[in-house]
Amino acid sequence: MKGSAEIICVGTELLLGEILNSNAQYLAQQLAQLGIPHYYQTVVGDNVTRLQQAVAIACGRSHLLIFTGGLGPTPDDLTTETLAGFFKAPLSQRPEILQDIRQKFSQRGRVMSDNNRKQALLPEGAAVLPNPVGSAPGMIWQPRAELLLMTFPGVPSEMKAMWHTTAVGYLKHQGWIGSAIYSRTLRFWGISESALAEKVAPFFEQENPTVAPYASRGEVRLRISAKTDSEVAAEQMIQPVEAAIRAIAGADCFGADEDTLASVVGQLLRLRSQTLAVAESCTGGGLGQALTVIPGSSDYFLGGIIAYDNAVKKKILQVEAEALDTQGAVSDIVAQQMAVGVKSQLSTDWGISITGIAGPGGGSSDKPVGLVYIGLAAADGSIRSYEYRFSHERGRDWVRHVSVCTALDLLRRRFL
């Protein structure tokens, strides 16, 4: 291992927020997998002075500078010439690049424009980093001892192809690959980040593997990361920590890595050879949508009724008019009748329902936005409903999202 990397993304479109910086995420993942430490990312516009200043700072703190963007044929593409200027190396024309660009154009039935000539200029001493996909090649350049530069175009597909085809092999060959980071992410629902953090606090202190929490849309995650040189060794380091955390967290931990609430519910239904139907009001189909994200979900998910209007609740789900009139559509009794109705109509083992007030309108002091009832008609014939008061400040999408997740989680816990 030769030092740490820094990702420098060049492009005014990033500073204007016109595109999402997916290149930084991709390269960050790659560096983590290869075990090359990476402490900073910088985004800078198409501006010579500011790019030079960013390079000066990066040279002082990192040893591998990975640039994306600014390699195109237009005048605002200036990464190569700025780097050449900064390290005081003359640019030289590379006939093999020109030849390659000309060929790519003619393959598409086009003529190379004069603009593209500048893409064949590289600083003296730099090697070509070939672009198997597009016209702009990058470079691999060691302008001084203990400093390696790599440049890539901003187009993600080209950058990725060049990274895989050439850069990874070069870094391996040159001894850049250290011990890699392997990680497992444990996933939790039904517990807040701070409550979980308190329960597993001692793990945050340990060094290798490390444990770090984060939260996303109501879900909490703990990432266990081991720095080592083989997957087998990583597994041996991660496994006992995972087991200890799972023992502490109990049912709040619903899975790891690629697991989702929907995939876990699906596995549990499949294990039991049981089927499920959904009856949705305020989520409007979101629960069915979430369940059918999973390929093969037709094995256990038969379908559902989107009963957005009360007439549908009555006619298709056989919810009693009296329950709707006296208790309202958002109530325990209606949630229960919806679950029973869909279970019976679709002849499934389980029926689950959601009825609530997603907002922004429709709330009252008695029944505020965020009030949601979930009904569960179980395979054993039992019927229950659950009341939730989700945060209305987070808005309609949030209420609908947590309603769907909570319904899945409720079902999951019933199976445990």
Add this chain to the structure above:
Amino acid sequence: MKGSAEIICVGTELLLGEILNSNAQYLAQQLAQLGIPHYYQTVVGDNVTRLQQAVAIACGRSHLLIFTGGLGPTPDDLTTETLAGFFKAPLSQRPEILQDIRQKFSQRGRVMSDNNRKQALLPEGAAVLPNPVGSAPGMIWQPRAELLLMTFPGVPSEMKAMWHTTAVGYLKHQGWIGSAIYSRTLRFWGISESALAEKVAPFFEQENPTVAPYASRGEVRLRISAKTDSEVAAEQMIQPVEAAIRAIAGADCFGADEDTLASVVGQLLRLRSQTLAVAESCTGGGLGQALTVIPGSSDYFLGGIIAYDNAVKKKILQVEAEALDTQGAVSDIVAQQMAVGVKSQLSTDWGISITGIAGPGGGSSDKPVGLVYIGLAAADGSIRSYEYRFSHERGRDWVRHVSVCTALDLLRRRFL
């Protein structure tokens, strides 16, 4: 205008590539709209020393530092204390924050954990930047002359709410807003980015307003941006360009800015006082979900049937067993019968259906993954179906997503 801004995103999860830095894009767009120049973005991990170094660099080149991330309750959330340390300001407990956090917990029926206490600490002299949504507040702090700091949590919904509710008003009031960029985004469905670009190519050459294309998940957008000092002047610059592009694009342009296919379909139904029901197979509820994203959609959307299993198609939608047996569930005739069935069962003016092969399994040479039929039972009694062959290489989520959008677009075009 008081100088330039820098966005500093704090979080090891960004350096590991675990999340996409959508916060940087959002803030960059906001700064551009407000006319606040912005030349650098920095990403740094949850590490005191490196964060301090990043702050030292940023102070030397920018005047408004906008931080996201590191405000949570766990030990690796250290943005506030690192900034306090860097500017040598003692931290003080803010009772009003503690009170607010406690209240938010109790509203959700939870007890505040001890961890959350640190979220009530701010450097002396800093003002609270309230968080209307989550527990972590940020701060607005001028630790020295000509330097303003603002901190936000990393959770995008919280950051955005705080930005809109407080930060924008503060920046306006303090004289940070320069000559702003106003833009309108025209939105298109049913035309490729390159085909649209060819049609409107001359507009890409003009200077103010500029026109730039981008594409996202099957939708194409054109952004018209005017740099000027008032909204009225911007409207006068944008309007003729918008009108000219709309005239060229015709029905492929479905709306602008906040419009979505679902909101446009909703407006058209509401105008006609007509109602809609959906019958979904491969999308599993996604069409209903998309329609009910729109607040007030209960005015025209009554509900639907998720007929994932053929038994549901037969029993609830009255699809004929013979059609299923001879033509298969993914066929013109079944799509038509599903649309008719849901229209009749739910007593609506319109019925729309989707049946297809989302993959990855279930395809054949005859009926490959990506084959989708959309059925439309119209208010005038006419029944039609449409066949699509979406790109199976892009996977299950893509096929389901474009199926939902195409169904909405079909309905929209029928109304024009």
